[in-house]
Amino acid sequence: MKIAVDAMGGDNGLKVTVKGSIDAIKEYDVNIVLIGKEELIKEELNKYDYPKNKIDIVNARDIITNDDEPAMAIRKKKDSSIVVGLNLLKNKEVDGFISAGSTGAVLSGGLLIVKRIKGIERPALGTVFPTKKGISLLLDIGANADCKAKYLQQFAIMGSIYAQKILNMSKPRVGLVNIGSERGKGNELMKETYDLLENTDNISFCGNIEGRDIPYGNYDVLVCDGFSGNIILKLTEGLAMSIFDMLKDVFMKSFMTKIGAAILKPSLKEFKKTLDYSEYGGAPLLGIKGAVIKAHGSSDEFAIKNAIRQAKTFIENKIIEKIEEDINLLGGNNDKDS
Amino acid sequence: MKIAVDAMGGDNGLKVTVKGSIDAIKEYDVNIVLIGKEELIKEELNKYDYPKNKIDIVNARDIITNDDEPAMAIRKKKDSSIVVGLNLLKNKEVDGFISAGSTGAVLSGGLLIVKRIKGIERPALGTVFPTKKGISLLLDIGANADCKAKYLQQFAIMGSIYAQKILNMSKPRVGLVNIGSERGKGNELMKETYDLLENTDNISFCGNIEGRDIPYGNYDVLVCDGFSGNIILKLTEGLAMSIFDMLKDVFMKSFMTKIGAAILKPSLKEFKKTLDYSEYGGAPLLGIKGAVIKAHGSSDEFAIKNAIRQAKTFIENKIIEKIEEDINLLGGNNDKDS
Numbered sequence: 001m002k003i004a005v006d007a008m009g010g011d012n013g014l015k016v017t018v019k020g021s022i023d024a025i026k027e028y029d030v031n032i033v034l035i036g037k038e039e040l041i042k043e044e045l046n047k048y049d050y051p052k053n054k055i056d057i058v059n060a061r062d063i064i065t066n067d068d069e070p071a072m073a074i075r076k077k078k079d080s081s082i083v084v085g086l087n088l089l090k091n092k093e094v095d096g097f098i099s100a101g102s103t104g105a106v107l108s109g110g111l112l113i114v115k116r117i118k119g120i121e122r123p124a125l126g127t128v129f130p131t132k133k134g135i136s137l138l139l140d141i142g143a144n145a146d147c148k149a150k151y152l153q154q155f156a157i158m159g160s161i162y163a164q165k166i167l168n169m170s171k172p173r174v175g176l177v178n179i180g181s182e183r184g185k186g187n188e189l190m191k192e193t194y195d196l197l198e199n200t201d202n203i204s205f206c207g208n209i210e211g212r213d214i215p216y217g218n219y220d221v222l223v224c225d226g227f228s229g230n231i232i233l234k235l236t237e238g239l240a241m242s243i244f245d246m247l248k249d250v251f252m253k254s255f256m257t258k259i260g261a262a263i264l265k266p267s268l269k270e271f272k273k274t275l276d277y278s279e280y281g282g283a284p285l286l287g288i289k290g291a292v293i294k295a296h297g298s299s300d301e302f303a304i305k306n307a308i309r310q311a312k313t314f315i316e317n318k319i320i321e322k323i324e325e326d327i328n329l330l331g332g333n334n335d336k337d338s
Numbered sequence: 339m340k341i342a343v344d345a346m347g348g349d350n351g352l353k354v355t356v357k358g359s360i361d362a363i364k365e366y367d368v369n370i371v372l373i374g375k376e377e378l379i380k381e382e383l384n385k386y387d388y389p390k391n392k393i394d395i396v397n398a399r400d401i402i403t404n405d406d407e408p409a410m411a412i413r414k415k416k417d418s419s420i421v422v423g424l425n426l427l428k429n430k431e432v433d434g435f436i437s438a439g440s441t442g443a444v445l446s447g448g449l450l451i452v453k454r455i456k457g458i459e460r461p462a463l464g465t466v467f468p469t470k471k472g473i474s475l476l477l478d479i480g481a482n483a484d485c486k487a488k489y490l491q492q493f494a495i496m497g498s499i500y501a502q503k504i505l506n507m508s509k510p511r512v513g514l515v516n517i518g519s520e521r522g523k524g525n526e527l528m529k530e531t532y533d534l535l536e537n538t539d540n541i542s543f544c545g546n547i548e549g550r551d552i553p554y555g556n557y558d559v560l561v562c563d564g565f566s567g568n569i570i571l572k573l574t575e576g577l578a579m580s581i582f583d584m585l586k587d588v589f590m591k592s593f594m595t596k597i598g599a600a601i602l603k604p605s606l607k608e609f610k611k612t613l614d615y616s617e618y619g620g621a622p623l624l625g626i627k628g629a630v631i632k633a634h635g636s637s638d639e640f641a642i643k644n645a646i647r648q649a650k651t652f653i654e655n656k657i658i659e660k661i662e663e664d665i666n667l668l669g670g671n672n673d674k675d676s
Contacts, residue, residue: 131580132580132583132584142517145517145524145525145526145528146525146526177569179480179483179564179565179568179569179572186483186565187483187484187563187565188483188484190483190565210569210572211568211569211570211571211572211573211574211575211576212572212573212575212576212579213576214573214576214577215573215576215577215579215580215581216576216580225525226517227517227524227525227528227566228565228566228569230517230549231515231517231548231549231566231569231570232549232569232573233549234517234548234549234550235549235550235552235553235570235573235574235577236549236573236577237549237550238549238550238551238552238553238554239552239553239573239574239577239578240577240581241550241553242469242470242553242554243553243578243581243613245470246470246609246612247609250602250605250606250608250609251602251605253605256601257601257602257605259598259601260597260598260599260600260601260602261598261602262598263594263595263597263598263601264588264589264595264598264599264602267588267589267591267595268588270588271584271585271588274584275581
């Protein structure tokens with residue numbers, strides 16, 4: 001199995017993408033193709049001892065940054081690591097692609113280069129989300145700011161497959177993110193989606209879930225439009241961070257609180273880690289004809305290695321074939337727009 | 339000044355509405371009209387010593403519960419405390435109304451009985467929201483699940499007035515809740531709203547605010563549709579609660595962590611309180627022709643007293659007249675739908 005890694009993407013660049021790739025080939029049975037500026041990748045690789053036959057380099061001179069307009073960058077920067085990597089995937093020269101670079105570019109490129117699975121209206125970006133009970137899968141987290149009920153139905157199907165095959169949830173409970181728990185609540189989109197989900201085979205739809213209940217983890221797959229999903233994800237991140245920031249002030253209040261805090265420090269640090277969603281691997285882009293994992297921009301080598309393992313499991317479990325099957329069951333070919 | 343209090347509403351009922359009202363007349367210069375089952379109110383009042391001339395009772399035999407469909411209940415339960423109270427407000431027999439009862443019924447009743455201010459397309463429910471820097475005003479938090487850009491523009495205007503007059507923010511910074519910080523980001527609604535807000539006089543529009551930044555409090559007024567606002571409010575509540583729940587487990591892990599936790603307990607308790615948005619008073623219903631404050635369902639007597647003070651400040655500061663003025667400045671009479 002060959003997985004392409006965008007060597008240039010992410011806040012920490014080559015240092016972590018190269019090290020993460022080397023760790024991955026040692027730990028899992030994969031071959032890696034590192035994409036980016038050849039001489040820089042070689043220089044970084046030379047720092048390590050590794051089985052040379054397991055890593056190839058594909059030269060790509062350009063880089064898409066977060067400042068680039070994503071769709072435009074995909075069209076213009078043909079020699080960027082993201083475009084080159086996605087083309088390898090499209091041409092089946094690799095089995096999967098991971099990038100810690102621009103989320104927008106990975107989304108646009110997935111859609112424009114790798115293209116949608118037949119019948120899928122819109123691909124969705126999902127993420128594993130820490131909860132009190134463990135984890136949930138939240139999707140869409142930003143690929144589609146405006147959604148139709150039909151898209152959300154497909155998100156529910158793709159999310160259920162991913163939860164089952166990759167997160168080992170035997171019969172994932174699907175919840176629709178909404179502003180009331182009863183049927184008939186919410187905006188027009190969610191009312192319509194509720195009715196659709198109730199009549200969708202191959203998923204276990206369990207009804208609406210309110211914002212208040214999201215952190216408690218009673219549902220395995222949380223379905224929402226990309227606007228709400230992105231707010232949920234980022235608000236959760238911001239709140240956890242700000243609460244810990246504010247706790248620091250509480251801890252520094254007096255001599256006694258400092259002592260209390262010192263005692264609790266290791267346990268708190270460990271707890272803080274459980275709340276960090278980037279600990280749980282990258283975000284799968286579901287609904288396109290290839291395994292694409294978007295790793296967090298701030299990924300370290302451990303996160304890159306994790307994303308590679310995630311891509312490997314994605315491929316081994318034939319997620320794309322399973323999505324094709326289940327979407328076919330929905331009936332009708334909806335492949336009318338891109 | 340006369341303020342009507344729904345004596346029957348809220349999880350804690352008469353016990354807290356009556357006590358909160360008595361505390362309020364002692365502390366502020368207000369008269370209270372308690373609405374509900376007369377004999378029960380009298381029985382509760384008899385437990386206290388208070389200036390009799392400051393409290394009136396208006397009998398109402400019915401109660402709207404959270405299980406009632408709000409708009410239907412407003413139409414059918416004519417003798418409910420909420421309908422009777424809102425009618426007193428409409429007929430100017432009282433100057434304001436507070437209720438800890440069904441949010442949906444207060445919203446529907448506000449719209450159907452008290453009615454919109456001329457030019458206001460949709461009333462909005464706002465709430466004060468604790469942040470790292472203090473507080474922000476978030477609106478709409480659920481009155482309008484589906485919104486148009488024009489509604490959000492009016493929310494920004496009403497929110498700015500409330501922040502200025504009631505929250506004492508001299509030049510409130512308005513942020514549009516969105517999924518990207520730059521102009522042109524977000525869903526169609528937010529793109530359109532951004533352009534409108536940029537060209538709105540009498541507000542200080544400062545651009546988009548992402549979910550991640552909401553808890554940091556860099557904006558004073560957070561404008562969003564009622565669907566997103568409700569999710570933000572409830573997710574924040576749920577996350578804060580779940581984090582404290584999980585912290586408890588961390589604290590109980592060992593003998594040493596228990597000691598650390600015991601030392602920190604008072605400071606943590608105080609901190610937890612600062613995160614509880616119900617501590618900051620009730621939610622004002624902005625855009626109708628009367629002062630209506632929706633107190634939290636779980637209000638205690640302190641929260642009821644606070645909501646009464648909030649209604650008093652609302653009336654004294656002529657919020658409704660100020661909204662009328664600023665909406666007039668927008669030009670055009672938009673009073674076309676209800």
